[in-house]
Amino acid sequence: MNKLLGLLLTFLMSFVVNAQVDSKKLRIGVEGAYPPFSQMGADGKLVGFDIDIANAICKEMKADCTLVTQDFDGMIPGLLAKKIDAVIASMSITEERKRSVDFSEKYYQTPGRFVAKADSKLEVTTEGLKGKRIGVQRTSIHDRFASASFPKSEIVRYGKQDDVFLDMTAGRLDGAVVDSIAAAQGFLKTAGGRGYGFIGPVFNDPKFFGVGAGIAVRKSDTELRDQLSAAIKAIRSNGAYKKIQDKYFDFDVYTDGAAAIAPSKKK
Amino acid sequence: MNVDAIIESMPLYFNGVLTTIKLLATALLVGLVFALPLGILRASPNLWIARPVWCFTYVIRGTPMLVQLFLVYYGLAQFEWMRESALWPWFRSAWFCAALAFAINTCAYTTEMLAGSIKATNAGELEAARSMGMSRATVLRRILLPSALRRALPAYSNEAIMMLHGTSLASIVTLMDLTGAAREMNSRFYLPFEAFLTAGAFYLALTFVLVSAFHLVEKRFLSHLRAR
Amino acid sequence: MLHGFMPTILNGMVITLAVAMASLCIALAFGLAGASAKLSKSRGLQRLAATYTTLIRGVPDLVLMLLIFYGGQTMINQVAPKLGYDQLIDINPFLAGVLTIGFIFGAYLTETFRGAMMAIPTGQREAGIAYGMSKPQVFLRITLPQMVRFALPGFQNNWLVLVKSTALVSVIGLDDMMFRAGLAAGASREPFVFYTVAAILYLAITTVSIILLRGLETRFSIGVKMAKL
Numbered sequence: 017m018n019k020l021l022g023l024l025l026t027f028l029m030s031f032v033v034n035a036q037v038d039s040k041k042l043r044i045g046v047e048g049a050y051p052p053f054s055q056m057g058a059d060g061k062l063v064g065f066d067i068d069i070a071n072a073i074c075k076e077m078k079a080d081c082t083l084v085t086q087d088f089d090g091m092i093p094g095l096l097a098k099k100i101d102a103v104i105a106s107m108s109i110t111e112e113r114k115r116s117v118d119f120s121e122k123y124y125q126t127p128g129r130f131v132a133k134a135d136s137k138l139e140v141t142t143e144g145l146k147g148k149r150i151g152v153q154r155t156s157i158h159d160r161f162a163s164a165s166f167p168k169s170e171i172v173r174y175g176k177q178d179d180v181f182l183d184m185t186a187g188r189l190d191g192a193v194v195d196s197i198a199a200a201q202g203f204l205k206t207a208g209g210r211g212y213g214f215i216g217p218v219f220n221d222p223k224f225f226g227v228g229a230g231i232a233v234r235k236s237d238t239e240l241r242d243q244l245s246a247a248i249k250a251i252r253s254n255g256a257y258k259k260i261q262d263k264y265f266d267f268d269v270y271t272d273g274a275a276a277i278a279p280s281k282k283k
Numbered sequence: 284m285n286v287d288a289i290i291e292s293m294p295l296y297f298n299g300v301l302t303t304i305k306l307l308a309t310a311l312l313v314g315l316v317f318a319l320p321l322g323i324l325r326a327s328p329n330l331w332i333a334r335p336v337w338c339f340t341y342v343i344r345g346t347p348m349l350v351q352l353f354l355v356y357y358g359l360a361q362f363e364w365m366r367e368s369a370l371w372p373w374f375r376s377a378w379f380c381a382a383l384a385f386a387i388n389t390c391a392y393t394t395e396m397l398a399g400s401i402k403a404t405n406a407g408e409l410e411a412a413r414s415m416g417m418s419r420a421t422v423l424r425r426i427l428l429p430s431a432l433r434r435a436l437p438a439y440s441n442e443a444i445m446m447l448h449g450t451s452l453a454s455i456v457t458l459m460d461l462t463g464a465a466r467e468m469n470s471r472f473y474l475p476f477e478a479f480l481t482a483g484a485f486y487l488a489l490t491f492v493l494v495s496a497f498h499l500v501e502k503r504f505l506s507h508l509r510a511r
Numbered sequence: 512m513l514h515g516f517m518p519t520i521l522n523g524m525v526i527t528l529a530v531a532m533a534s535l536c537i538a539l540a541f542g543l544a545g546a547s548a549k550l551s552k553s554r555g556l557q558r559l560a561a562t563y564t565t566l567i568r569g570v571p572d573l574v575l576m577l578l579i580f581y582g583g584q585t586m587i588n589q590v591a592p593k594l595g596y597d598q599l600i601d602i603n604p605f606l607a608g609v610l611t612i613g614f615i616f617g618a619y620l621t622e623t624f625r626g627a628m629m630a631i632p633t634g635q636r637e638a639g640i641a642y643g644m645s646k647p648q649v650f651l652r653i654t655l656p657q658m659v660r661f662a663l664p665g666f667q668n669n670w671l672v673l674v675k676s677t678a679l680v681s682v683i684g685l686d687d688m689m690f691r692a693g694l695a696a697g698a699s700r701e702p703f704v705f706y707t708v709a710a711i712l713y714l715a716i717t718t719v720s721i722i723l724l725r726g727l728e729t730r731f732s733i734g735v736k737m738a739k740l
Contacts, residue, residue: 049697056694060519060686084604086684089470090581096473097584099603116473155470172457173467175682178697179357183457185700186360188375208700345671345717346710347678349689354710357696358703448571455682462574475581483570483578490569 041080044070045100048085049176051202052264053106056085065269068260069123069251070104073231076247076256087175089154092116095234102244103232106195108157110226118235120244122228123257124269127220128158131184131199132191133212140216145169148190151180158193161224181208193219197269289477292468299464300485306378306450306460310385311443317390322397323423336394343391348449351388356380356456381453389446396442400435401427433504440497444490451486461485516695516705523688524712530605530677530687534612535670541617546624560621567618572676575615580607580683608680616673623665627658660731667724671717678713688712 046066047054054064062083074081084100091103095117109119130140138144146168152159154173162171172189174180180192185208194203196218203209219225231244251257252270261269325336343351359365359374373379404427412422454463465482469475548560567575584607631654639649681690692709696702 049694051698055698056519056691058515058519058695058698060522060691084684085686087682089466090684093469093473093475093581097475097581098588099584154466174457175455176693176697178694182357182360182697182700182702186357186375187366187371188360188377206700342710342714345714347675347689347713349678349681350706350710350713353693353696354703354706358706361701361703444568448573451571451573454573462571462577465574465577469577469581475577476585479574479578479582482574486571486574487566487569 042074042077042102043082043084043100044074045086045091045094045103045105046070046083047088047105047176049178050088050106050198051178053198055202065124065260065264066104066106068263069257072251072256072260073104073244073247076250077243087154088156088177089175092155092232095232098234101233101237101240106198106229107232108226109228109230110157110160110224112160113226113232116235117232118238118241119230119232120241121248122230122270123248125228125271126195126197126269127218128161128193128225129196129199129214129218130191130216131194131203131212132215134215135211136190136215138191138215142166142168145191149188151183151189151192152194153177153180157225158195161219161221162193164224177202184212185209191215197265201264285472285474285477288468288472288474289481292464292471292478292481295459295464295467296461296481296485299459299461299482300489302453302458302460302463303447303450303489306382306385306453306458307443307447309382310389310446310450313382313386314389314393314446317386318393318397319428321390321394322401325394325398326401336398340391340395343388344395348384348388349452349455352381352384352452352456355384355387377453377456377458381450381456381458385446385449385453388449389442392442392445393439396435396438397431400431400438403434404431436497436501436505440494440501443497444493447486447489447493513704513708514695514699514701516691516699517708520688520691520695520705520708520712523686523691524716526605526686527674527677527688528716530608530612530680530685531674533605533609534616534673534677537609537613538616538620538669538673541614542620542624545617545621546628549621549625550628564618564621567615572612572615573679573682576608576611576679576683579611579614580604583607583610604680604683604685608677608683608685612673612676612680615676616669619669619672620666623662623669624658626665627661628654630661631657660728660735663724663728663731667721667728670720670724674716674720675713 046062048056048062050064050066052064054062054066057063062085067083070081070083084094086094086100088105091100091105091107092113094100095103103117104123106124107113107119109122113119130138132138138148142165145166147170148166149170149172150162150166151172151174152162154175159171159173162169172183174183177194177198180189180194181203183189184192184203192199196214199214204212204214231241231248233241233244248257257270321336321339324332325340327333355374356377365371365374408426408430409422412426417425450460451462453460454466457463459467461482465478468481469478472478545560545563548556551557635653635657636649639653640646644652677687678689681687681693684690688709692705696705699705
């Protein structure tokens with residue numbers, strides 16, 4: 017019996033990894049359902065802007081990285097619980113998040129937009145969206161922004177951005193607050209996004225939208241934060257960043273991706 | 284333990300409990316109403332009648348409820364004809380989809396339960412009833428169903444509790460049930476332990492209420508089977 | 512039609528099966544321990560086991576999973592340093608899923624095993640001890656082999672529910688079959704197709720399980736006279 021118990025314990029312990037707190041070993045949280053930044057290809061491999069940036073940064077830091085896929089609302093809890101060491105998932109640097117975690121320098125910056133049926137004639141104001149159903153990704157900046165700006169609408173929260181788009185084409189949503197590029201390339205350009213478009217103004221209030229997307233780390237990991245910032249700077253100057261950017265976008269995504277997005281269909 | 288955050292989120296949880304109870308009651312009621320005729324058909328000695336029902340219950344019982352929920356909620360919306368049909372206003376609502384998926388699921392389990400209970404009825408009782416000159420419908424109504432339903436009661440109370448737990452999936456299709464409330468609290472405060480522990484306590488309380496309610500019902504309807 | 516997603520989903524099926532098997536091992540350990548505790552003479556152990564089964568059966572799997580996945584790690588991080596263990600103990604999604612499902616189904620198996628243990632006449636155990644066997648020997652040579660037969664029907668039921676429960680690990684980010692079907696559904700905008708594929712594969716797993724377990728039941732019932740009407 018004791019032998020059995022011992023065997024079972026060894027078996028169990030073999031799963032528990034003693035993760036050394038070692039800057040060379042990094043577990044990075046990524047999303048996998050947020051095209052074109054992060055998505056899973058048909059072969060099960062992760063692809064996208066965030067993924068390439070993560071790999072470039074790891075190469076720069078000579079770190080041994082593992083990418084961990086997770087829903088967006090699990091990122092900060094996962095980081096705090098030490099399930100992952102850094103988040104590269106298009107997470108905007110906001111004051112609210114800075115209370116819980118720390119950020120590297122930004123690695124890109126794009127504003128949010130309101131997406132709806134192009135002929136819906138919706139007015140993107142508190143009154144204009146009264147009683148409408150607006151989809152957002154749970155805990156995203158767009159969630160916070162929509163909850164605060166459209167209190168008279170019903171805010172519907174999803175785990176994955178793809179699910180917002182699925183329900184939009186299903187006609188369950190009147191609109192969605194989404195990152196402009198995620199909407200343009202992940203939805204409007206696809207077959208499912210036909211007939212939809214941007215409506216209303218560009219959202220970039222720093223209070224909600226922060227100062228660009230950064231890499232989130234735990235507050236105690238200042239050394240890692242500085243290493244990540246340095247790595248971003250390094251890939252910006254050695255051309256690795258530009259190579260990745262050109263693979264996905266035909267504009268400068270670092271300073272302001274919005275400028276290059278096709279202008280909204282004005283009515 | 285951050286008690287302030289829990290207290291602040293209480294309204295969220297109370298609304299969640301209401302949603303959970305409404306979903307559960309609807310699913311159980313609709314499931315039971317359809318399971319009664321299906322259970323009788325499933326217990327039929329005629330294989331041409333029993334087999335199709337078996338197919339339905341086998342497929343539903345052999346796949347996770349999460350898949351069934353996704354098929355009803357996301358799956359059906361894929362089709363243009365569905366989105367243009369007269370049924371769409373119903374299927375547009377996440378609440379309806381969740382209640383429907385749960386009802387189909389519990390219907391399959393309840394059907395099997397009833398069929399088993401009907402088949403286990405003492406043949407002598409039925410023969411006696413027939414020899415008293417009762418028609419088949421009367422036998423069904425007076426003898427078979429009352430005793431079969433009674434004997435299925437303990438198993439059904441288990442099914443009701445499983446269904447209560449099953450309703451937690453509703454949070455995955457955007458509904459703000461009890462689990463949805465906990466996820467919302469977690470995403471607001473980043474306090475997973477507090478959020479899910481509170482939800483767990485609520486579910487535990489609901490389970491106890493259900494168990495006691497079924498105890499009362501069993502006492503009323505199964506009193507002849509009690510040991511004395 | 513499947514946009515080349517089929518190999519990915521089949522790979523996910525391997526993960527689903529691995530999660531199910533590993534959880535089963537843990538559930539078996541918890542179930543045996545729980546059943547022994549419930550049947551032991553110690554009041555404390557009985558209460559502990561009773562609390563375990565009541566709590567688990569009163570709270571939904573999904574809530575327990577979220578609690579252990581997010582909350583459990585936070586707790587370990589707080590407790591481990593106090594026990595003088597400085598190194599970070601990491602629970603990856605696979606382990607979290609397996610531990611949670613194993614822990615939950617341990618409670619269900621506790622009841623199954625308790626019934627099976629009670630079905631073995633006490634006289635047989637007493638006879639074993641009278642022959643000079645130690646308690647573990649009695650368990651391994653007399654109780655366990657016969658328990659298997661009594662426990663199999665209940666076990667089959669528990670296993671089928673367990674397999675279906677593994678679909679929930681997709682919610683905490685483990686990339687099992689369900690997770691991959693979901694990603695494929697989102698990427699292709701054809702949810703019906705991919706969730707149907709997932710449903711068929713789950714049905715295949717449950718069907719094969721039923722056939723295998725039926726064979727096992729016949730095997731372990733050799734030498735037992737069947738009651739015939």
